[in-house]
Amino acid sequence: MLLARDGSGPMSPATLAEIARLEAEIDRIEGDTLTRLAAAPDNQVQQIELLGKLMLFDKQLSVNRNEACAFCHMPDTGFTGPISEINRTTGSYPGSVRTRFSERKPQTHTYAPLAPVLHYNEGQGDLVGGNFWDMRATGRRLGNPAAEQAEGPPTNPVEMGLPDIACVVYRASQRPYRGLFETVWGAQAFAIGWPADVESVCNTPGPPPANDPLPVHLSKVDRGRAATTFDQMAQSIAGYEASHEVTAFSSKYDAVQAGKVTFTALEQQGYDVFRGKGRCNECHRDGGPGEDPLFTDFTASNIGTPANPLLPYYAENTPDDRGYVANKNGSAFVDGGVGAFLAGGHPLSQPSAVDARWKPLAPQTRGRFRVPTLRNVDKRPSPDFVKAYAHNGYFKSLKQIVHFYNTRDVLPRCAADDPREGTGCWPAPETTENMNTSKTGNLGLTDQEEDALVAFMQTLTDGYIPPKH
Template structure:
């Protein structure tokens, strides 16, 4: 681990505890309407570390507000990219995505005429939204039972922990007073303190009656839906960037920002995937499809070194450094993924080869949100890039600059390593954009206008 790891983890954990405590006080001392109740509940669920196997990791550990609800620990963004789970020696295989604007994604579907999957959540689209008709709610249900994330062995453990939460009453107010009328087995505490995965011969180790299992399933669905409602709220998806004030006619871009926006919509082809909407639309800067950009493998990804069994006998990555993340194709091949998300359509398995190497096109909103100008974020599914300048330079020169090995002098400036997976490579919208260095900088300048929380200067507001 980086030298500053323990200190940074302690800082994030303290901030999570503070946010949870402040939210609990708001619930206690304010009369809330129905919408506010659901939003507050969703927020509490995201900031409750007790919903993990060792009661030490909230969902928000990987998704903090000051970084646009993505990774808040700079030393990890620079090195391992993915974040440790509740079992601290386990890391996932991808960079944390942002929660912001995630609920706007449609239910995953295949457009045969377009030849594309559209919608869903997660880098590989596996939170399809089919069951709840809500991709972001199903995304929220993934981490609690993922062995390399929050690590609970059974989704019923979420209901058990919630039945003892200080905000249980709020949950019952929102979802029904009978939510936790469940007969828990005597060993439930022990079972829920045992990291996932569950034993191969005992998929649901919290042994419940059929009726009680159905009730815990409803609690788990309510958990996801409340989180999605909070992510939909103006606190997480506010549309308050400088870009929005410019579109509302309350401000103007600087000349560099204006040039960047023109390039974004024209020569640089960014707008072909990161759509900024049309008349009357709320621009989300994504088309909800997936693409293989040819991003190089990131040798710093901790997941590459999780090939040996850990102290509990679990092997996160049997392939070790040879592992290749094939993205959407991997999800489509399996009717059930590691963290429980289902491929809802067996016919999609036949489409998997066309989507190997592809990852979801993320929104660009808040792509530059950070607590300070020098804070380092990671970009793309594997966090290979560490700045927007690197990203734009890659789009511009991927197919122009010579190849080099990872760590070679000039990497990311005058040469690029080979793609991690060259299958289904996008050659239409990037690779040789013929942008000048100044034009690259202009695009970066425009991307920074997509950060929420912008305040219009008084002299300009009076225009």
Template sequence: MPANFDREVARVVAEIDDIEKKAFDQKAITTLDRQGQIRTLGKLLIFDKNLSVHKNEACSFCHTPNTGFTGPIESLNQSAIAYPGSVRARFSNRKPQSYMYAAYAPVLHYDALQGDLVGGNFWDMRASGYRLQSPNAEQAQAPPTNPVEMGLPDSACLVYRLSQASYRRLFETVWGQDSFSIRWPANVERVCSTPAPAPGSDPYPVHLNNSDRARADRAYDGFALAISAYEISPEVSPFTSKYDFVQTGRAKFTAQEALGYSLFRGKAQCNACHRDGGPGEEPLFTDFTASNLGVPRNPDLQIYFEGGTDALGYKPNPDGQRYVDPGVGGFLRKSRSLSGQSNPDSSWTPLATQFESKFQVPTLRNVDMRPSPEFVKAYMHNGYFKSLQEVVHFYNTRDVLPICTPEHPGEKLSCWPPPESSVNVNKKQLGDLGLSPQEEAAIVSFLKTLTDGYQTDSTAH
């Protein structure tokens, strides 16, 4: 880990605690209508670190507001990319995605006309939304029981922790006074303090009868739906970027930004996937499909170094350095999962080969949001790129510049390493765009106009 890892973790945890305190203050002094209740509840849930196995990691640990609700630890963005879980020695295999505008994703479906999967949440689309009719809500249900994230061994453990929370009454107001009328076993505290995964012989180690399990499942759904309600609120998805002001006639692009937008929509073909809206559409800058861009392997990704068994007997990555992320294809091949985030439609299983190594097209909104100009963010599922300049240069020159080995002196400038996976590489919208350095810079300037919180003289105060 980076030398300042512990210090940066402590800083982020302190920031999260401060946001949580302000949310409590808001709840205490505000008369909330139904919408206000569920959004405030969702915010409290996102910033509550007690909902992890060791009570040290909130959902927001990997998704803080001042980075566009994605990774807030600069040293990790520059190195390991993925973030540690409640068990601090365990890491995920991908860069944290942004929460912002994620709640607008449609339920995952197959568009036969275009021959593509559309919707869902996560890089691999596995939060399909088929059960709750909200991919965003189903996304929220994955980290609590993921061994490399919040690490609870049973979804009922989260409900047990909620029953002890200081905002329990608000939860009951939103989802019913009987939400926690559950007979908890005597060993529930011990079980819920034991990191996942649960033993294979006992996949639901909080032993509840059928009616109590059903009530716990409903509360777990309520947890997820409240988070989704918060994430679609103006606090997280506000549509207040300079781009939005320009579209409503309250601001103007600079000449360079205007050129970048013209290129974005034209020569650079960016909006073929990062759609800026059409009739009746919000300009979300994604089409919710998936693609393999041919991004090089990132040798710093922590998952490559987790081939062994940890002190708790868990082996995150049996393939070690041979690991190749299967993307959407891996999700489509998964027919069973304790988290419920397996392929819900058997007719999609034959599509696995077609979607191997593809990853969901992210929104470009807030792609440059950062706490300070020099703060380093990471881009793509494996965090290979460290700046928008690198991303645009790759789109422009991937198929033009020679192939080189990682850490070559010209890497990212005059040559590119081979793709992490050469299967299903997108050859249509990128690779040889013929952009000049000035045109690349103009596109970067336009992308920066997608950062929310823009103020004009009339809005500043």
């Protein structure tokens, strides 16, 4: 499926209807949250959490004032992609400029603040931590990968699309939560001399011209202040993500561990497979001495996911109506993951993100993507809601991705449109570089054991209410 530059293609009537529904729901949540400003909490931690939530649901922080962070991260899907039709088809989401799509599916925000700062673990011989699928939000600058992740989308041309971080700060300065922000972070936060053309500059989608990379022209002092305030905005969003509202530890699994309930026979079988024959917990760790059960080891892996031919990104190889080309490689694009980040950085990375000592690791990390948490992996608003899985959204159900882990190297290869695809055969991996062949591909699970694994992973959904006796 190719993306038509007039906005048709993957933007089907069903998708447009879901976008309208989502925008209304984001407005409703923002409106409800704004009412809390009248009696804001005295506790600074709670103030930061409230600020973070208000910014997460604020569409004004995008170039066309139509896309909040929550557009890709809603509560009823575990703070990941909330549009079933997009998950079923493209897997990736449109930006504030609706003809621009990312190359990856949204990751979950839940439990993200618990990731360590990216570092090389000598014992594991591997990089551990960070945020984004390619780990580029290292946390080295702010001490929190989740905060650095929050700084990416606002100025990403294929996401929220603002041309300058100063625009994010300017837009925030016009919002009802400004007073609370100044209470938390200081009255100087928005004491910035804005140029007369700031509105027109910030209404222009990024990226900025190469000869004017900071198009909001500020004094050196004001530029520094804007950068500091932008960091504080990101830290507030990370504070909300760390709150009990987002990172809740309130699943059935948690209730079982607390001795409040027991697994069903099928769920217990799935947990046994998860920890045994399936080898799932070798990467999706369920805790250890001094560890919370976060169901990730914060490393990166290439499980051999096929390319997702429905990604509109493959067709973004010609200039759009603003002359922007998102993907110069077109259909030849191969996502290099962590290795691509280490080798050349990422166009949206901070210059300090890559430790020079990590660069030699680029060849052995190419094609690898961050191991996601399995918490809330099945959280959805209704049983018929489709969720997408893997870095490019190729997989469309938990059963399908479990079947892939089990049979990748057993079933024959086939074309992406083969009627047997996903059940009786698999397309070739997007890349075989550094592909995990020791823990994935031929697990020897029965169909019933696959179902048991799915049943266990469904116990990781937060918001579980134990039955009353």
